[in-house]
Amino acid sequence: MEEDQQNIRPTKNYIKQILNSNKIAIIGHSSPDADAISSSLALKRLIKQNLETENHKYIIDVFFDTDNFDDKYKPLIGTQRVNEQTVTRYDLAIALDCSSRNRLGKYDQIFKRAKDTLNIDHHETNDKFAKNNIVSAKCSSTCELLYLLLVRTENWSYTPDIYSLIYSGIITDTNNLTQNIGVNTLATIAEIMKKSSADGINLESIRDHFFKSNTPEQLSLLTRALGSISFHCSGEVASMKINKQDFAETNTTQEDTLGIVDYATKLQGVKIGILFIKQDDNTYYVSLRSKDNIDVGEIAKQMHGGGHQNIAAFSTTSEQNLTDVKNELFELCRKQLSIPKQEFEIGDLFVEVTGSGPSEEEIDNAFEKS
Numbered sequence: 001m002e003e004d005q006q007n008i009r010p011t012k013n014y015i016k017q018i019l020n021s022n023k024i025a026i027i028g029h030s031s032p033d034a035d036a037i038s039s040s041l042a043l044k045r046l047i048k049q050n051l052e053t054e055n056h057k058y059i060i061d062v063f064f065d066t067d068n069f070d071d072k073y074k075p076l077i078g079t080q081r082v083n084e085q086t087v088t089r090y091d092l093a094i095a096l097d098c099s100s101r102n103r104l105g106k107y108d109q110i111f112k113r114a115k116d117t118l119n120i121d122h123h124e125t126n127d128k129f130a131k132n133n134i135v136s137a138k139c140s141s142t143c144e145l146l147y148l149l150l151v152r153t154e155n156w157s158y159t160p161d162i163y164s165l166i167y168s169g170i171i172t173d174t175n176n177l178t179q180n181i182g183v184n185t186l187a188t189i190a191e192i193m194k195k196s197s198a199d200g201i202n203l204e205s206i207r208d209h210f211f212k213s214n215t216p217e218q219l220s221l222l223t224r225a226l227g228s229i230s231f232h233c234s235g236e237v238a239s240m241k242i243n244k245q246d247f248a249e250t251n252t253t254q255e256d257t258l259g260i261v262d263y264a265t266k267l268q269g270v271k272i273g274i275l276f277i278k279q280d281d282n283t284y285y286v287s288l289r290s291k292d293n294i295d296v297g298e299i300a301k302q303m304h305g306g307g308h309q310n311i312a313a314f315s316t317t318s319e320q321n322l323t324d325v326k327n328e329l330f331e332l333c334r335k336q337l338s339i340p341k342q343e344f345e346i347g348d349l350f351v352e353v354t355g356s357g358p359s360e361e362e363i364d365n366a367f368e369k370s
Contacts, residue, residue, distance in 0.1 A: 013132050013352050015154070017118050018047060021091035022057070025114060028064035029098045030105030034210070036064055036097040037076045038169035039120075039142040042162050043096065046146070050156040061086055065105040072255065075209065076168060090114045095130060097142040099123035099306040112358030119355070120145060124297045125306035131357035137308060140185040143169025147188055160201045163192045167203050168210070175259060176211045179289070180311050220250040225260045225275065237333050238264040239274040239326075254285070261287045272296060272333050276322070284316045284325070295339075299332045 018024070026043055028036035044060045052058050062082045093114035098104055098121060104111055111117060119130035122145050124137035139145040143166045150156045158166075170189060174180050177189065196203050225240045232239065242257060250256075257277055264273025273289040286303070288296035289311060296312045303325075305314020316325050 014118055014120075014134060014149075017092055017116055017132060018051060019056075021116065023059045023087045023090045023092075024061075025085075025090040025093045025107075025110050026060060026062045026096060027093060027098070027104050027107045027111055028062075028096050029103040030065035032064040032066065032073070033097075034073055034076060034172035035141045035143055035169035037073055038165040039096045039146055040064060041076065041080055041082075042143065042165040042169075043094065043120075043146055043150075045162050045165075046150055046156055046158060049159065049162075050150075059086060061090075063107040063110065065107065072210070072213075076165065085110065092116045092118060093130075094118045094120065096120055097122070099126045101129045114358075117357045120149070122308075123306055124308050125301045125312075128353050128355040129357075130355050133353040133355050135353070136182075138182045138184075140180050140182045141169045141173035143167075143173070144182060144185055144188050147192075148184055152188075160196065160199050163195060164201065164203065164206060167192050167196075168206055171207055172210055175262060176207065179262070180308055215256075217250050217252050218256045221246060221252045221256050222260055222263070224250065225257075226263060229264065231270075232330050233272075233334050233337060235269050236337055237272045237274065237330065238267055238270045239276065240264060241276040241278075243278040244280065254279075257287075261289050265289045265291050271337060274329070279315075281318065283318055283320075284322060286314050286316065286325075286329070288312045288314075294336055296336070299329070299336055302332055303329060 024047070026040045028040040040062045044062055047058060047060060061084060062080070064082065066083065090110065091114070093111040095104060095111060095118070098119070101108055101111065117130035117132070119126070119128065119133040119135070120142060121135050122137060122139040122142050123135070126133070126135040128135065134145070134149065136145050139148065147166050151158055167189070170185065171177060174185065177186070193203060221242065224246045225242050228241045230239055231237065240260070242260075247253060254277055257275065261273050261275035264270055264275070271290060271292050271294050275287040277285045277287065279285060286305070288300055288307070290296040291310065293309070295309045297307045297309050300307050300312035300314045303314040305312060307313055316322070
């Protein structure tokens, strides 16, 4: 392993950051999905496997807010310990799958106290909040970005447990390879499946776990959502709504809404699909989908949310009236639908962008509070 590490040329800043650290915090976003969980756990294992030596041991703690955790993701974690802070201050904090620092939730305290920070993400609306930022909206998921960044580019080795995690993140963030597919997504999946076949690992069981295990309760919730559908912007926008009564009467939760908004964009003539989900505090989580290069990520950003060109979301506040939110949202949809769409050229996948990271004042305040 020491010989392998000597062969690694740390010409890129993110490699230097990892090599210069012993204590690392990896932080996924609050209310984590499969991509946030899988990328966090996969990165920890990749670092341990490829960089750890007898003379350079790593302490790596993984964090993501599990207050609203879906039991469907438990197999991804397995026996791995998460959310246990073993040191007071980390040499490096790595944010994964987070478009902004507020997505770190309660673990932002750990991030802003770290000596160095790195942000790796695939959301087009990422605001480059770390000292070093690698953001590629041309990747389907943070798991795909990690694979291309470390396995494909740096030639890091990986084992079945790692590529199973990466596979999980990719297929869930692409809704079973039906949307948000990047220029390298299918090639990445093909490479992972080829390796899994050689290792005798059946990845289809992972796909079945996420996409072939819907319950009668979830079907009832879908039926209610479809029954609420309405059309706007000359039929190019379709919206649905799920309220607290729907959840109560179908014995479901917000996690059971996965994939419902996509039904709107399957309708002929519809270019933007919207799902309003009422929360326990009477605010709304609003999920957006689009096709034909309509940029709902920009719409969500203007509504103080974020995401990608074809997949995005935002949340309302307790002060906002739903009617006013809808009026503003539909007006943004009209403007976006009127923009002539042009083909874009694929640039460099991996661009490191220097950011400010947590300010010295934030760091000082964090230590005073501790």
